[in-house]
Amino acid sequence: MKEIEYAAATSVDEAVGLLAARGEKARVMAGGTDIIVQLREGLRDADLIVDVKKIPELTQYTYDPVRGLRLGASVPCYKIYRDAKIVAAYPALTDAARIIGGWQIQSRASIGGNLCNSSPAADSIPALIAQDAKCTIAGPNGRRTVPVAEFCTAPGRNQLARGELLVTIEFPPVTQREGASYLRFIPRNEMDIAVVGAGAWLRLNDKDDTIAAARVALAAVAPKPLAATEVGAWLVGKPATAATFAEAGDRARALAKPISDMRGPAEYRVHLVGVMTARAFTAAAERAKK
Amino acid sequence: MVKKSHVTTTINGEAVEFLCEPRQSLLEVLRDTLHLTGAKEGCNNGNCGACTVILDGVPVNSCLVLGVEAEGSKITTIEGVAGESHLHPLQQCFLEDAALQCGICTPGFIVAAKALLDRNPKPSEHDIRFELAGNLCRCTGYDKIIRAVQDAAAVLQENRS
Numbered sequence: 001m002k003e004i005e006y007a008a009a010t011s012v013d014e015a016v017g018l019l020a021a022r023g024e025k026a027r028v029m030a031g032g033t034d035i036i037v038q039l040r041e042g043l044r045d046a047d048l049i050v051d052v053k054k055i056p057e058l059t060q061y062t063y064d065p066v067r068g069l070r071l072g073a074s075v076p077c078y079k080i081y082r083d084a085k086i087v088a089a090y091p092a093l094t095d096a097a098r099i100i101g102g103w104q105i106q107s108r109a110s111i112g113g114n115l116c117n118s119s120p121a122a123d124s125i126p127a128l129i130a131q132d133a134k135c136t137i138a139g140p141n142g143r144r145t146v147p148v149a150e151f152c153t154a155p156g157r158n159q160l161a162r163g164e165l166l167v168t169i170e171f172p173p174v175t176q177r178e179g180a181s182y183l184r185f186i187p188r189n190e191m192d193i194a195v196v197g198a199g200a201w202l203r204l205n206d207k208d209d210t211i212a213a214a215r216v217a218l219a220a221v222a223p224k225p226l227a228a229t230e231v232g233a234w235l236v237g238k239p240a241t242a243a244t245f246a247e248a249g250d251r252a253r254a255l256a257k258p259i260s261d262m263r264g265p266a267e268y269r270v271h272l273v274g275v276m277t278a279r280a281f282t283a284a285a286e287r288a289k290k
Numbered sequence: 291m292v293k294k295s296h297v298t299t300t301i302n303g304e305a306v307e308f309l310c311e312p313r314q315s316l317l318e319v320l321r322d323t324l325h326l327t328g329a330k331e332g333c334n335n336g337n338c339g340a341c342t343v344i345l346d347g348v349p350v351n352s353c354l355v356l357g358v359e360a361e362g363s364k365i366t367t368i369e370g371v372a373g374e375s376h377l378h379p380l381q382q383c384f385l386e387d388a389a390l391q392c393g394i395c396t397p398g399f400i401v402a403a404k405a406l407l408d409r410n411p412k413p414s415e416h417d418i419r420f421e422l423a424g425n426l427c428r429c430t431g432y433d434k435i436i437r438a439v440q441d442a443a444a445v446l447q448e449n450r451s
Contacts, residue, residue, distance in 0.1 A: 003292045006312030006358050033354050036315070037335045049312065051359065078348065102424020103402065104339055107348035108355070190423035191337070 001040045008051040012058075012138045012167055018050050020140045020163030028052055028165060030074035031108035033101065034117045057167055058112070063089065069171040073112025078103070080111070090171055091287055092127035092180035092199045099123060099184065102191050112166050115151060118158040118224070125152065125225035126199030127182040129217035133171050139164035149217070152224040177212075178203040179287030181280045184219065185272050194220045195264045196272040198252075200280035202235065204288050209240045216248070216277055221256035221269055228252045231277070240288075245281040249274035295358045301326070302370025310357035317341045317352035319360075320367060328368035328397045332426070339425035342398040343367045349405040351424075368397035371404055379445040380404055380438070389438035391429035399425045403439045407446060415440070 009015035019026050027046035029035050030053065038044040052058050058072040063085055071080070077097035080086045087094045093111070100109055100123050114124040115135070128148040135146045140163040148169070152158050160166065180201040186192035197219030203212045214235035218226040231251045238244045258269035294309040301324070310319050317334075320326045320343070332340035334353045341352040344366040371378045380400050383389070390396045399422065406413060406421045413421070418439050419432070427435060 001313040001315075003311065004313045005292060006295070006356065008358075031354075032356065032359070033336055033351075036354050036356065040334070049356075053359075076348075101336065102339065103405070103421050104342055104349045104351045104424045105336060105354075107345070107350045190420065 001036075004039065004046065005048045006051065007048060008054045010054050012055055012165065015050050015052055015055060015165050016138055016140060016163055018048065019165060022048050023162050026050055028116065030058070030110040030113035030116075031076055031105075033105050033109040034113060052165065061086075064173075065089075066173055068173040071111060071169045071171070073116075073166040073168060074110045075112070077106040077109055077111065081106075089174045090131050090180065092130050092182040092201060092284070093124070093133075093171070095182040096123040096127040096199070099190065112169060115148065115169070116158060116160065116166050118152045118154075118156050120152075120155050120222060120224055121194045121197070121220040122225060123182065123184060123194060123197055123219065126197050126217035126219045127180070128169065128199075129225060129227050130180055130182070130199035130201040130215045131171050132201070132215065133169050135166055136168045136170065137164050138167045143167070145170075149227040149229075155223055175203060177206065177288050179284040179289070181283035181287065183276055183280045183283065185276055193263065196220050196258075196269050196276050198273070198276035198280040200277065200284045202240070202281065202284050202288060204240055204285070209285075209289070211235045211238050211240055211244075214248075214281070216252060216280065218252065218256060218273060218277070220263070221258040221273055226255065226257075228255050228277075230255065235281075240281075240285040242278075242282065245278040245285075246274075248281055249276075249278035252277040295361075297357060297361050299360050299362070300364045302366060308357070312356060312358050314357045315353050316343070316345075316355040316357050316360050316365075319357040320352060323357075326367050326369050329401075330394050330397060332394060332398075337426065338395070338398070339402060339422075340395050340398040342401045342425065344401060344405050349402045349424075366401070366404075368401055371400060378404070378442075379449070380407070380442040383438040383442040383445065384435075387434050387438040387441060389430060389434040390427075395425060395427045395429075399427070399435055403442070406439070407443055411447060411450075412443060413439070 025047040058074040081094040182199040184194035184197035202214040215232040330340040332338035
């Protein structure tokens, strides 16, 4: 790696100050599992690394059944999937956290880092969109909130402007009879990048098993994580059956615009969108019924 | 030239201080500065797990940690796994079960498996395969490694009872 400066900020204001002063030449580091490789391999450039693992607001998470989950941007993945309360409340999030790299990666890598790396194939982002998560961003002009569904703008790019830092990701409180799931297809058992990923969330009506509300988002089938809002809207009022979820998969396929690359041809990915969408909703519905 | 940082850590139970540049990984510091060459550089990008060390209780790829990030931390490397006069059961079982051929991946596997058994003393085969997915071996086909970890778990269980 080329010579670089390192600063471990201890407050959001300090980090924002460093990022604002250095602009494009400064990069935030949470777990470092992406940025260290990118700097080493020349995929991204920086003169200064701003380590955000010493900022209390970013390293903690708080969960309250009434208020929901507030997840600091640098909390490593393993901490959230080891917390039974978080697994029960936000299972799509913890499904994703459990399969980002192996254990060694999960010991360092954070959901916030996965989001800010903004890969179209990121495992956590469809799960965040499905769970209706919002980002709190701090910058030189104060704080703003952006839905995760609107955060990414292009491969490796997002809404963060000069001096801005992702502080927390907020999840709404969980209501009765809702379930969520994130599934991805990879040719290996573990440790691979999604060929297609699908995050699904739904809530069932009390009286019957019809769907009250639903969301689905997809990885690796568009230049950025794809929120398939039309599919979620179509599902409202439908029975939570295999036939419904198969049709949801067909409708998701129509929205996918994948490219062909080393992980799979576009046609194969489009097919997988149907399969993974149906499976993710089936798993989400099973969890909703528990 | 960028100024070197002074870093204070505990490595394998001993207080260790070192100087490093921000660009240097913990793996580079361990191997080149501290001459702890047990952790191996395989891929240097977080795929292979050959550089696994335990950092504050959790296994990490030391190639993806900067030396400066280790300030104040407790680190266990493969050099700290054995007892004074005897191998750790994992090391003994890897030998007895022939769970290695070229041996490059072995330190990483043993350190990761130690982290696993410290947390989950009775892992199923599935647990072992899942938790060690971050360690790659191009020689054994994994079966002997899985068996060695199972055997070591049994030995550790016996030693406890």
